[in-house]
Amino acid sequence: MYILHIETSTKICSVALSRDEELIDCLERTEGMNHTALLTPMISQLLKSASLKPGDLGAISVSSGPGSYTGLRVGSSTAKAMAYSLNIPLVSIPTLAALAWASFQKHPEADYALPMVDARRDEVYLSLYNKEIEELFPTSSVILDEGALSFIPENMNEEGETHGRVISSKSFLTICCGDGAFKLNSLHLKSPRMIVDEEILASAKHLVALAYKSISRNHFQDPMHFVPHYLKPPNITQQRKAQ
Structure with missing residues (x-):
């Protein structure tokens, strides 16, 4: 087919x-x-x-x-x-699941994938996936600041909890990818056990x-009713009136 x-x-x-x-x-x-x-x-x-x-x-x-x-x-x-x-x-x-899949294809040694899509300024759309392309952190719009990546396994609490799931406490390797990943370097948010691969794009x-x-698996969408996961409304810029 x-x-x-x-x-x-x-x-x-x-x-x-x-x-x-x-x-x-x-x-x-x-x-x-x-x-x-x-x-x-x-x-x-x-x-x-x-x-x-x-x-x-x-x-x-x-x-x-x-x-x-x-x-x-x-x-x-x-x-x-x-x-x-x-x-x-x-x-x-x-989109993020596809980026995660690409990350594991290029970096089979990785434990997790953190795909990021640019959402303007210091904001990104992101999620966290394991090797089975299971979403461990819900797709979200996140402003990248000091505490933004607290859900990453290496940044979790001693019980290994992230968004209600318990993960073993071994040392993890996380691949960050997508056209928003560069912001981790520019904002100095990259962790030691994190690889930022800016070449993996949508x-x-x-x-x-x-x-x-x-x-x-017959997981189909209805062409008449399918709506993309926009997550945020469009960024509409109004024209200034002539003075």
Whole structure:
């Protein structure tokens, strides 16, 4: 089954094509937040390069956020329209979960992944995942200050508690990734047992494995009612009146 994957939650506009869980091709463009103009031509280019038509697709996956309000809206609208018109399944993959998956692929020695998506200024969207891509800390909008990462295993209390879960007290290695991870270095919040990998960014190719798993389990979204995980309202800047 051919699956189209769409990732537009950050400044990177990305589409990928897989056959089941095998990646065939991936296209990425970084041109600000111009996803509205980029996405549809990129999908056409991706399918054409594989000698496929939209009707050859068996399913569509889309990154569900959190992230850019505009980016998520563009990606989800396109995915929903295609899934509905082609009458094929739609699956959604949390942006942070996909980043966590990519972290463990690159750093198999890690115990935890802390994906971060830039949310302007000193704020990020983040969550904490284990190797099974289970969410240990709920997806949240966090201002990075001195106590912001108290839920990280190495920063927990003596009982090893983090958000109601008990974790063993061994020495942990946590991988921080995503386009918000650089803020840990700039704000001097990086811990000794923490690797900040700024090269792991949101990409449609990171959706492939998780999307195929969701499809295999029939975890589908209703194209008519699916809404991305925006987490925050859009950042609307009003124009100043001419003086």
